[in-house]
Amino acid sequence: MVDFVLFDNIRGALQVFDIPFRYDGRWSRLCFFYLYPVHHQDGVHLLELRTGGNHGSGDHADDRDHLCDSEQDHPRSGSERQINRKDAKHMAKRVIQQVIKQVICIGMVIIVLAPILLTLFASLKSKGAMTLSSPLLPPAGSDLTFENYKKVFTNKYLLIGFKNTIIILAVSLIFNVMLGTITAFIIERFEFRGKKFVVGLFFLGMLIPSFVTEISRFRIINGFHLYNTLGAPIVIYIASDLMQLYIYRQFISGLSVSLDEAALLDGCSYFQLFYKIIFPLLAPATATVCIVKAINIINDMYIPYLYMPKNKLRTITTFLMDYANAQQGSWQTLAAGIIVVMIPTVLTYIFFQKYILAGIAAGAVKE
Secondary structure, eight states: OOOEEOHHHHHHHHHHTTOOOOOOSOOEEOOOSEEEEEEOTTSOEEEEEEOSSOSOSGGGOOTTTOOOHHHHHSOOOHHHHHHHHHHHHHHHHHHHHHHHHHHHHHHHHHHHHHHHHHHHHHHTBOHHHHHHSOTTSOOOTTTBOOHHHHHHHTOHHHHHHHHHHHHHHHHHHHHHHHHHHHHHHHHHHOOOTTHHHHHHHHHHHHHSOGGGGHHHHHHHHHHTTOTTSTHHHHHHHHHSOOHHHHHHHHHHHTSOHHHHHHHHHTTOOHHHHIIIIIHHHTHHHHHHHHHHHHHHHHHOOHHHHHHOOSGGGOOTTGGGGGGTSTTTOOHHHHHHHHHHHHHHHHHHHHHHHHHHHHHHHHTSSOO
8 A cells, every 4th residue: 555645646657658637636545556537526537546445545435336435426327437438448549559669669679680689699609609509699608709800800901991981982972962952052042944854854863773774874984984993983972862952952942032032132142142051051951961871872882892893992891792702701700890891880870860860851841
């Protein structure tokens, strides 16, 4: 039995589970963990805690028939009992919904984390332990080893891969931001002949799968003598993905045209209007573009492997190919390399995840 407690102390707990209730300001005694609606003479529905024998103490309860004094004197009608049953059904429905949501969220977490954990377990095992033990289990104390990480960090191509990835990433992001903001500003703020046709071409470029145009793209890259150079993936990352254009267009469309008019009245040119007023306001969208683009470029293996086969042009993803071949490769060393390569992407997402959806949704509401 618990001492008298105000229902204000329980109200916060009920609101966590989104359970509707009304409070009549009276004291009640807490007895057990079973919630049910109680009808009173004044028509107020009060949620109380009930035991098997009664649901309170004092004048509020009766040990014989488990009814309040007011309920004994004024029996509830059929409509009132029906209302209480509806409240109970509504409450049960809310609880079931919360349980289903929690189960779905836990399932999604398991789906995402399970491959990462299995890779981590494999990276800490020796070759013999990989053969004898289950891949679903972490390494035992005697099987735990860091030799796989030692092999990865002592590989001379690891630093080369990081250097090339940083160069490709920096140049690609600079041009994506610069060209994306300028193009989106022109499309949203100026009217010109053939504007709809140009926008339609951008949409068409997004709809056509990249592998359909792979042969022609390869011939263009080779024709510009960019094959086996860092310029090949840079040009492809700038020209092939137009995602940044639509993010910037959405954001600029939410900016008031009055800003442009006021700046032009003050003597600004269109170029000054863009880089002094419009571009600083695009910072949330720019952060989103940079984060999404950076993750895609870092994780991409297809384009660097196809257009830069030289060893000195390896990126951190093509660096893993050393451990994936049949002659020299090993699963445990490959797993260690995957963990090492995954670290920059994970850190980038952890520290900047709040900017991803913020930049996308920032231009959703027009003023």
